[in-house]
Amino acid sequence: DAKTTQPPSMDCAEGRAANLPCNHSTISGNEYVYWYRQIHSQGPQYIIHGLKNNETNEMASLIITEDRKSSTLILPHATLRDTAVYYCIVRVPAYSGAGSYQLTFGKGTKLSVIP
Amino acid sequence: NAGVTQTPKFQVLKTGQSMTLQCAQDMNHEYMSWYRQDPGMGLRLIHYSVGAGITDQGEVPNGYNVSRSTTEDFPLRLLSAAPSQTSVYFCASENRAGGYTFGSGTRLTVV
Numbered sequence: 001d002a003k004t005t006q007p008p009s010m011d012c013a014e015g016r017a018a019n020l021p022c023n024h025s026t027i028s029g030n031e032y033v034y035w036y037r038q039i040h041s042q043g044p045q046y047i048i049h050g051l052k053n054n055e056t057n058e059m060a061s062l063i064i065t066e067d068r069k070s071s072t073l074i075l076p077h078a079t080l081r082d083t084a085v086y087y088c089i090v091r092v093p094a095y096s097g098a099g100s101y102q103l104t105f106g107k108g109t110k111l112s113v114i115p
Numbered sequence: 116n117a118g119v120t121q122t123p124k125f126q127v128l129k130t131g132q133s134m135t136l137q138c139a140q141d142m143n144h145e146y147m148s149w150y151r152q153d154p155g156m157g158l159r160l161i162h163y164s165v166g167a168g169i170t171d172q173g174e175v176p177n178g179y180n181v182s183r184s185t186t187e188d189f190p191l192r193l194l195s196a197a198p199s200q201t202s203v204y205f206c207a208s209e210n211r212a213g214g215y216t217f218g219s220g221t222r223l224t225v226v
Contacts, residue, residue, distance in 0.1 A: 043205050043218050091213065
């Protein structure tokens with residue numbers, strides 16, 4: 001399984017861009033990169049995902065390097081409500097391989113947005 | 116649109132008791148899964164289902180059973196609760212675009 005490496009914690013000033021890095025050097029060509037976040041002990045919340053092109057939605061931008069070995073999640077204007085644990089995940093085929101996939105969560109990056 | 120609903124939100128069990136954690140989704144998603152999260156850790160996959168009548172094991176399946184008789188429901192059964200099963204349990208379903216929707220969790224304590 002493609003594994004990811006993230007820094008355990010980061011700080012970001014409120015209103016500034018938060019750039020969260022992720023290494024996934026063993027990713028395969030057809031594996032997607034997903035980002036989720038978890039606020040306190042709530043259920044994880046989907047943020048964004050991508051394969052090889054950069055992606056943007058209303059929450060964030062995802063920049064994937066050309067070799068796909070790393071990616072960066074960008075929160076353009078961080079607010080206090082963005083304080084959470086952010087998980088970078090490579091989606092891999094489920095054990096049964098029946099066209100389904102599963103997410104394997106690491107420990108993520110704890111982002112603290114500072115007033 | 117309720118999304119993914121988990122019940123109960125909190126539960127205390129005695130060692131050896133059995134119980135069922137309920138999970139229901141109203142989004143007509145085929146893929147559903149159960150995770151557990153221990154303190155300071157990421158989520159670990161227990162069981163998953165790719166559709167009604169089809170289930171399979173994840174990373175940590177021992178001590179748990181699942182069934183999927185309908186698309187909407189995916190209950191997780193603890194056969195004989197042990198203190199090691201004290202955890203927060205999350206149910207999730209996947210939409211066709213590949214995004215997961217998680218429930219709000221069930222906090223289980225086994226004493």
